[in-house]
Amino acid sequence: MSERIAVYPGSFDPVTFGHLDILDRSAAIFDRVVVGVLENPGKTPLFTAEERVELIHACLEERPRIEVTTFRGLTVDFAASASAIAIVRGLRVISDFESEFQMALMNRRLNPNVNTVFLMTSFTNVFISSSLIKEVCQLGGDVSEMAPPVSVEAMRRRFAENRATA
Ligand code: PNS
Numbered sequence: 001m002s003e004r005i006a007v008y009p010g011s012f013d014p015v016t017f018g019h020l021d022i023l024d025r026s027a028a029i030f031d032r033v034v035v036g037v038l039e040n041p042g043k044t045p046l047f048t049a050e051e052r053v054e055l056i057h058a059c060l061e062e063r064p065r066i067e068v069t070t071f072r073g074l075t076v077d078f079a080a081s082a083s084a085i086a087i088v089r090g091l092r093v094i095s096d097f098e099s100e101f102q103m104a105l106m107n108r109r110l111n112p113n114v115n116t117v118f119l120m121t122s123f124t125n126v127f128i129s130s131s132l133i134k135e136v137c138q139l140g141g142d143v144s145e146m147a148p149p150v151s152v153e154a155m156r157r158r159f160a161e162n163r164a165t166a
Contacts, residue, residue: 003031003032003082003083004030004031004032004085004086005031005032005033005034005082005084005085005086006026006032006033006034006084006085006086006087006088006117007033007034007035007036007075007078007079007082007084007086007087007088008022008023008026008033008034008035008036008087008088008089009035009036009038009071009075009078009079009087009089009096010035010036010037010038010039011037011038011043011045011052011130012035012037012047012052012055012056012130013043013046013047013052013130013134014046014047014055014130014134014147014151014154014155015052015055015056015059015100015130015144015147015151016125016128016129016130016133016148016151017125017128017145017146017147017148017149018090018092018121018128018129018146018149019056019090020049020133020148021060021090021098021121021122021125022088022089022090022119022121023035023063023066024063025119026088026117026119027063027065027066029117030065030086030088031065032065032066032067033065033066033067033088034066034067034068034069034082034084035056035066035067035068035069036069036070036071036078036082037049037053037056037068037069037070037071037074038072038075039051039070039071040072041072046134046155046158047154047158048102048105049070049152050070051154053068053069055148055150055151055154056068057152058148059148059150061158066099069112073131074110075087075107076107076111076114077132079111079114080113082112084112084114085114085115086114086115086116086117087104087107087114087115087116087117088116088117088118088119089103089104089116089118089119090118090119090121091120091121091122092121092125092126092127092128092129093126093127094122098138099100100116100118102118103116104118125146128146128147133146133155134155137152137155137156138155138159139157141149142161143155
């Protein structure tokens, strides 16, 4: 039987416990999950795509069925190139739903062979987002319960570097 592969696309700037939760849930459903870190030319991320990949790698340890890579362009094209049957997206709160629903329908129109699968994060991760933890971390708040230590260290380092060069 052929492998059931899913892609998990996102910005991951940086990876949080919410992302890792969704990743573990998807690995329990699919044979292989390919995390796709978007090289987003429209945004100015805190970390380069390669740094974001490294941070995710550092959290994976014993998860041989999960791969991480960067991608450009359309998510549906990334999914097709990975031979994926599904795009995984995490849902936290109801307000996520509207934009996710639009994206899922657009992606289906672009490629009807790839389904979007929404997975709900655990209750403890409901309010975690990369943008919020970056803001809190930059202002000196403790985000150690929201993101893995590698992400927290990397953010602290990057904000200190940015302050030194400002
Ligand atoms: O982590 P994010 O920022 O919520 O992820 C958004 C992402 C990367 C899934 C979305 O922006 C995306 O799919 N971008 C790739 C370009 C694309 O396919 N656009 C059309 C989506 S309907």
